[in-house]
Amino acid sequence: MTAIPAGVPAARPTRQVIARFFDRWSLVVYTLLAVIYLLLPIAVIIAFSFNDPAGKSNTVWQGFTIKYWLDPFGPPGLADAVVLSLIIAFLSTAIATALGTLIALALERYRFRGKGLMNSLIFIPMATPEIIMGASLLTMFVSIGAPPFFPLNFLTILIAHVMFNISYVVVTVRARLAGFPRQLEEAAGDLYANEWETFWRVTFPLILPGIVAAALLAFSLSIDDFVITNFTSGNTQTFPMYIYAASRIGIPVQVNVIGTSIFLVAVGAVALTTLAGRRKPR
């Protein structure tokens, strides 16, 4: 870059100029376009939460209003659906995070027979189309044909959500455990801490970021799940089920308001955990 050796012509061949230009700008421009493509539907969701549609269908831009933001739970049933989704997301996240973390500890820390089988049992649900998990749970609940599993209800949705969340928790926590400094646990042992104390005072605080990440992932998978819930919910209506049912007559603007709010909360949660992680590097 500094000195141009003698004998090199000042003007580079056009070909090289084009190559340079491509090299420098093509990927930047491409990435910008890709980001716009990724964010475009989100922008539409947010924009249409401020729309003032003439009829029932909120698909054509009519004019700006904030009245639906001031009345987010206007349509009947919407508030119940959102609350139900939140309850199921919280409960399924708590249960799946606990069960999944235990499995991750067992798989990462112990040797035992049948480990390969257990790995498959974790892996295969992640590689199964949702419709199959939903359909097989439905056939099981129907063939039982009695309470508490039939008619389908809150409990059957919760069972399904815990089921599909466990695997994601296991792989997320395992990723954290894999880079774990084992010497710290040995040091605790040398200092006369028993296994129980070592776990709670050394291991757990160190893998906590992994557990939190797993819980966030589980929560977002649960609150947005449509396909499996569609098969296991019967007449019980979660937020995605509400959207689906409403789509036949026109989705109320408030759905966009709540969708936007969930998006903002999720972005905030990710930003917070990122900042917290930055302040306390491992």
Next chain:
Amino acid sequence: MGTFLKRHHWITPLALLAPGGLWLLVFYVYPAFQMFLASLWSGSLETGYTLSLDNWVNYPNSLAKYAPFFLRSIVYAAAATTTTFLIAYPLAYTIAFKGGRYKNLLLFLVVAPFFTSFLLRTFSWQVILGDDGPVLGLLKTIHLLPETFRVLATPMAVIAGITYNFLPFMTLPVYVALEKVDFRLVEAARDLYAGPWRPGGAIVGGIVGGVLLGVLGIVFNGSAILFALAGAAVGALIFHFLVSESFIRVTFPLSVSGVFAGGLLTFIPAIGDYINAELLGNPGTNMIGNVIQNKFLTQNDYPIASTLSFILMAGVLVVVTIYARVLGTEELSAAAARA
């Protein structure tokens, strides 16, 4: 207590595994078995079911009419996996190698769609691609497109919807694989006079661009050849200037495992998907998922629905097992953890 646990060293892992493992056995494995049993049922929800081999014995008659739906699912899922690969690879490459201090922000933007509802995102595409929406409406006003042209309710819309919804599943594993590439290898290749990829870049780019735009041309009902030629020219140009020998010989081979992982993570959910076909397609674009969903939830025809689901599950399991045997499951888990 401590010595007891040490002597029976299998107790601790078993206790850790038992609750979650049982949950998966009871609510994942057993229902799959139950679904197989249900495929042997005959009768109806009202009259009750009896076991019979009707569905399987009469397979040619009772199930053959669903073959087109299976075929369509495979074709759409394969097409969508190809387009996600083409879109995601350069994106993942940029983030991994040119991301710099924007790396985390870009990764966040890739997964940002997951923070909004899957259904709402897909409805958004209804708005964006609408017959008189912001894109087509504009193109029609300036007479670039005929008045009757539409994207919604075509196979193209369904494939585009699947592509959008599963794009992060492709981008993340490819990124994870690319991030592990030791850049010194690329530098070594350059030191060994790896230069622009000639003439391979122009040829491959020409073929890729030609095929892609050629297919688009067929969909447009316009002149496929004209489209193919234009695509070939653009593709050749882009590949000629962008793809270097070191990329083809070093970087790409090192990232192939991520491409396969992304391919599986995109193809599997895509083949079972029915939302994109339902919201963006028409009755002629129904995939096997639409049939299964309809039989289970609207017609209550459990025996046929279970048989179809079981066939789909068996097919998916074969693909996944081959994948796991050949390539292992590490890559997939790493990508899932990354999300």
